[in-house]
Amino acid sequence: MATTAPSTASGPASGPVQGPSRGEGSATTLLNVNGIEVIYNHVILVLKGVSLVVPEGGIVALLGGNGAGKTTTLRAVSNLLAGERGAVTKGSIELRGERIEALSPSELVKRGLIQVMEGRHCFAHLTIEDNLMTGAYTRTDGKAAIAETLEKVYAYFPRLKTRRSSQAAYTSGGEQQMCAIGRALMANPNMVLLDEPSMGLAPQIVDEVFGIVKDLNEKEKVTFLLAEQNTNMALRYADYGYILENGRIVMDGEAKSLRENEDVKEFYLGVGGGDRKSFRDVKSYKRRKRWLA
Ligand SMILES: Nc1ncnc2c1ncn2[C@@H]1O[C@H](COP(=O)(O)OP(=O)(O)OP(=O)(O)O)[C@@H](O)[C@H]1O
Numbered sequence: 194m195a196t197t198a199p200s201t202a203s204g205p206a207s208g209p210v211q212g213p214s215r216g217e218g219s220a221t222t223l224l225n226v227n228g229i230e231v232i233y234n235h236v237i238l239v240l241k242g243v244s245l246v247v248p249e250g251g252i253v254a255l256l257g258g259n260g261a262g263k264t265t266t267l268r269a270v271s272n273l274l275a276g277e278r279g280a281v282t283k284g285s286i287e288l289r290g291e292r293i294e295a296l297s298p299s300e301l302v303k304r305g306l307i308q309v310m311e312g313r314h315c316f317a318h319l320t321i322e323d324n325l326m327t328g329a330y331t332r333t334d335g336k337a338a339i340a341e342t343l344e345k346v347y348a349y350f351p352r353l354k355t356r357r358s359s360q361a362a363y364t365s366g367g368e369q370q371m372c373a374i375g376r377a378l379m380a381n382p383n384m385v386l387l388d389e390p391s392m393g394l395a396p397q398i399v400d401e402v403f404g405i406v407k408d409l410n411e412k413e414k415v416t417f418l419l420a421e422q423n424t425n426m427a428l429r430y431a432d433y434g435y436i437l438e439n440g441r442i443v444m445d446g447e448a449k450s451l452r453e454n455e456d457v458k459e460f461y462l463g464v465g466g467g468d469r470k471s472f473r474d475v476k477s478y479k480r481r482k483r484w485l486a
């Protein structure tokens with residue numbers, strides 16, 4: 194299976210992935226996913242040569258519709274594919290320049306990389322605080338340091354502090370999403386892979402959650418790779434975006450240029466309304482898709 198060259202927001206381009214902030218000299222690459230192929234159950238080819246770069250301190254969005262391969266990409270990075278009978282069969286994944294495909298999820302957590310899974314996954318019978326504390330299990334730096342992180346999580350998520358002794362099952366969807374992110378932060382990560390944080394949440398709550406993500410990124414220097422169907426929201430908070438379709442990156446670019454890109458507007462931002470798209474735009478998109486196929 195041939196790997197596909199990713200395009201840029203301004204149109205298809207062959208050659209290596211451009212990625213965010215390359216050549217600016219400031220950002221170093223934290224995560225480098227290079228041409229990975231993922232197969233489930235030995236036969237189902239889902240990722241067909243996905244490449245992406247996440248710079249240290251960035252927020253990168255991985256966008257695409259149902260079944261595009263977003264979750265699979267995150268699982269490949271955090272080595273959670275085996276439980277799904279999936280495997281990376283080609284390509285490489287590097288964290289700070291070191292190959293990580295052979296590291297277990299808990300070894301990756303120790304190296305500062307953690308995933309918040311799709312669908313929140315709080316322990317329903319535990320209180321919010323006990324849920325948060327489960328996130329500290331890999332830490333070896335003692336109770337005082339853990340207590341300090343807990344206070345920090347509460348400072349970023351005041352709602353969790355209010356609800357600290359409530360059973361997670363009785364908290365709202367937004368609070369559970371915050372709890373899932375807070376629990377990941379208890380591991381003191383440098384990088385969080387966040388899978389579909391907006392799922393099932395009201396727009397104001399999504400804004401609140403993304404606002405906190407942005408805050409954590411700016412103040413705590415946490416790097417995020419954010420998988421989202423909610424392109425509109427994700428591109429408002431991310432610096433850079435990759436669009437996945439059917440297991441391939443079909444476009445990538447600065448968040449701002451993707452937001453302004455006509456094809457992205459039409460196909461992912463749902464902009465149509467009074468300002469109807471011309472056929473030419475649709476045709477250029479189809480041409481591009483054919484070129485990439
Ligand atoms: N455990 C699995 N076994 C077999 N196929 C799978 C498995 N998990 C996912 N797939 C398939 O892989 C493809 C990509 O799925 P994935 O969950 O990565 O997409 P996604 O972009 O996260 O979609 P969504 O936005 O719906 O979460 C889909 O066609 C899906 O059916």
Ligand SMILES: [Mg+2]
Binds near residue numbers: 264311389
């Ligand atoms: Mg998914």
